[in-house]
Amino acid sequence: xxxxxxxxxxxxPTRAARPLRADAQRNRTRVLEAARRxxxxxxxxxxxxxxxxxxxxxxxxxxxxxxxKEALFEAVVVDRLERLAEVGRAALAEAASDAAAGPAFxxxxxxxxxxxxxxxxxxxxxxxxGVNLCEATQIAGRDLADVLGALxxxxxxxxxxxxxxxxxxxxxxxxxAVTAERRQSDAADTTRMAHRIGRATRVICDGLRPPAA
Amino acid sequence: xxxxxxxxxxxxPTRAARPLRADAQRNRTRVLEAARRxxxxxxxxxxxxxxxxxxxxxxxxxxxxxxxKEALFEAVVVDRLERLAEVGRAALAEAASDAAAGPAFxxxxxxxxxxxxxxxxxxxxxxxxGVNLCEATQIAGRDLADVLGALxxxxxxxxxxxxxxxxxxxxxxxxxAVTAERRQSDAADTTRMAHRIGRATRVICDGLRPPAA
DNA sequence: GATTAAACGGAACGAGCGCCCCGCTTGAAC
DNA sequence: GTTCAAGCGGGGCGCTCGTTCCGTTTAATC
Numbered sequence: 001x002x003x004x005x006x007x008x009x010x011x012x013p014t015r016a017a018r019p020l021r022a023d024a025q026r027n028r029t030r031v032l033e034a035a036r037r038x039x040x041x042x043x044x045x046x047x048x049x050x051x052x053x054x055x056x057x058x059x060x061x062x063x064x065x066x067x068x069k070e071a072l073f074e075a076v077v078v079d080r081l082e083r084l085a086e087v088g089r090a091a092l093a094e095a096a097s098d099a100a101a102g103p104a105f106x107x108x109x110x111x112x113x114x115x116x117x118x119x120x121x122x123x124x125x126x127x128x129x130g131v132n133l134c135e136a137t138q139i140a141g142r143d144l145a146d147v148l149g150a151l152x153x154x155x156x157x158x159x160x161x162x163x164x165x166x167x168x169x170x171x172x173x174x175x176x177a178v179t180a181e182r183r184q185s186d187a188a189d190t191t192r193m194a195h196r197i198g199r200a201t202r203v204i205c206d207g208l209r210p211p212a213a
Numbered sequence: 214x215x216x217x218x219x220x221x222x223x224x225x226p227t228r229a230a231r232p233l234r235a236d237a238q239r240n241r242t243r244v245l246e247a248a249r250r251x252x253x254x255x256x257x258x259x260x261x262x263x264x265x266x267x268x269x270x271x272x273x274x275x276x277x278x279x280x281x282k283e284a285l286f287e288a289v290v291v292d293r294l295e296r297l298a299e300v301g302r303a304a305l306a307e308a309a310s311d312a313a314a315g316p317a318f319x320x321x322x323x324x325x326x327x328x329x330x331x332x333x334x335x336x337x338x339x340x341x342x343g344v345n346l347c348e349a350t351q352i353a354g355r356d357l358a359d360v361l362g363a364l365x366x367x368x369x370x371x372x373x374x375x376x377x378x379x380x381x382x383x384x385x386x387x388x389x390a391v392t393a394e395r396r397q398s399d400a401a402d403t404t405r406m407a408h409r410i411g412r413a414t415r416v417i418c419d420g421l422r423p424p425a426a
Numbered sequence: 427g428a429t430t431a432a433a434c435g436g437a438a439c440g441a442g443c444g445c446c447c448c449g450c451t452t453g454a455a456c
Numbered sequence: 457g458t459t460c461a462a463g464c465g466g467g468g469c470g471c472t473c474g475t476t477c478c479g480t481t482t483a484a485t486c
Contacts, residue, residue, distance in 0.1 A: 018432095020432095020433095021431095021432060021433065021482085021483055021484075022483065022484090023432095023433070023434080023482075023483065024432075024433060024434090024483090027433085027434085047472080047473055047474085048473075048474065048475090049472095049473075049474090052435090057434075057435075058434060058435030058436055059435075059436075059474090059475080059476095060433090060434065060435050060436070060475095060476080060477085060478095061433075061434055061435065063474095063475070063476075064432095064433065064434080068474080068475080069473095069474065069475090127392075127396070162416075164412070165412060165416060168397065169397070169412050169413055169416070171396065172392075172393035172394070172396035172397045172413045173393050173413050173416060173417075175392050175393060175396050176389035176390055176391075176392045176393030176396075176413060176417070177389055178389075178392075179340075179385075179388050179389045179391075179392040180385035180386050180388060180389030181385070183340070183384065183385035183388050183389075184381065184382070184385045199377065199378060199382050200382055200385045200386050200389060202420075203375075203378060203382070203386060203417065203420040203421055204386075204389070204416065204417060204420050205420070206419070206420040206424050207415075207416040207417050207418070207419040207420025207421070208416055208420070211419050231462095233462095233463095234452085234453055234454075234462060234463065235453065235454090236452075236453065236462095236463070236464085237453095237462075237463060237464090240463085240464085260442075260443060260444085261443075261444065261445085262442095262443075262444090265465090270464075270465075271464065271465030271466055272444090272445080272446095272465075272466075273445095273446080273447085273448095273463095273464065273465050273466070274463080274464055274465065276444095276445065276446075277462095277463070277464080281444080281445080282443095282444065282445085427486105428485100428486085429484100429485085429486085430482105430483105430484090430485090431482105431483100431484095431485105432481105432482085432483080432484095433480105433481080433482075433483085434479105434480080434481065434482085435478105435479100435480090435481095436477105436478100436479105437476105437477090437478095437479105438475105438476085438477080438478105439474105439475085439476075439477095440473105440474095440475090440476100441472105441473090441474090441475105442471105442472090442473090443470105443471090443472090444469105444470095444471090445468100445469085445470090445471105446467105446468085446469080446470105447466105447467090447468085447469095448465105448466105448467100449464105449465100450463105450464080450465090451462105451463080451464070451465100452460105452461105452462090452463075452464085453460105453461100453462080453463090454459100454460095454461095454462095455458105455459090455460095456457100456458085456459085
């Protein structure tokens with residue numbers, strides 16, 4: 001369920017949903033867009049009033065559309081997680097040939113790191129900073145983890161990744177790479193394009209390769 | 214300036230300081246001890262009232278001894294940074310022989326990571342989470358960074374560490390390793406001894422070695 | 427245009443926390 | 457024992473922020 005502007009809208013309630021009033025629909029879109037930007041830039045730390053202000057609505061209006069700040073956060077982050085998992089599944093398809101398994105894994109790993117690096121909400125979600133993430137987020141997160149795990153297993157099977165690391169290690173290292181990358185760009189504030197990864201991530205990728213190859 | 218119980222006390226003010234009253238001295242020690250424990254466990258996030266409660270004093274008493282929460286935090290963290298730097302200098306002395314330069318660097322790197330892993334205040338300080346750290350902390354931090362840089366330079370000179378990483382990268386990777394380690398021990402809550410490092414850190418260390426050695 | 431329910435927005439509430447104030451307590455000096 | 461300044465502690469202030477409430481506005485329908 002994706003609209004023309006690329007934003008995800010929740011599926012209409014299962015039973016006979018009256019269409020939203022025009023202004024309500026417009027405000028909902030504005031709030032989601034403002035939330036996407038704000039959460040990406042500052043993570044969960046951004047005050048909800050600030051999101052409302054940037055969306056040009058009152059705080060009450062935000063609560064009309066989302067029952068809590070966390071629900072709004074999840075609406076943003078679940079979408080991001082699902083898109084990432086989709087990219088991962090494409091990489092997994094490419095990893096069918098032995099020669100491609102390694103590059104497919106490392107490419108996707110770098111994509112995840114780059115994405116979480118520029119979307120702070122993703123980093124927060126991966127690190128569990130929000131503490132209580134609801135079911136939807138957990139499912140989307142597990143989905144992403146599964147894809148990453150499958151890619152790693154393939155890469156390990158063809159000898160592109162050391163076999164003494166598991167999915168838990170990989171999750172930890174992903175978070176570590178994001179942290180390191182964020183630190184990096186604090187120092188040298190160059191805008192980094194997706195997939196154009198930093199030296200810290202390169203070091204971690206090299207560490208993931210079998211030693212003494 | 215270190216007392217019998219291993220705690221660091223600030224040097225007496227330069228000019229004619231009247232000695233503290235006995236109860237004041239005792240309370241000051243209690244506050245520092247409680248702060249050390251609390252900051253180690255929860256980082257800067259722990260409320261000051263909680264530290265006062267654990268120390269068995271009122272919040273006002275804490276403010277009699279330290280002008281702000283940050284000052285108390287720094288009293289704890291500067292001590293930690295200085296001790297680490299001291300360990301680093303010892304490692305640097307060992308790194309005189311070429312064969313020892315690599316192990317000295319990696320050993321110290323692991324020590325820093327392990328230390329920051331079990332002392333959340335250190336991790337906060339390294340990541341600059343406190344935002345405004347005063348001069349004392351900056352000096353101590355720079356001192357530590359210098360030692361780490363010297364050790365890395367030695368290790369690079371003898372070919373134990375790849376030469377395409379600099380001190381900024383190392384700082385970022387240190388933080389990344391701490392983050393990854395913390396994530397690890399969330400999953401499997403085993404108490405980890407200092408120097409008994411985890412797999413994530415091992416991967417990062419391997420990544421720091423020259424590729425295709 | 428009249429009607430009405432949905433939607434709006436911002437004032438207000440309450441919780442958490444850093445920090446200060448001030449009346450009471452107590453160690454130290456004589 | 458008396459004196460008194462240093463020290464104590466906890467109540468309270470001010471601020472931030474998530475959430476709710478309610479009087480007002482407005483889109484939709486006729």
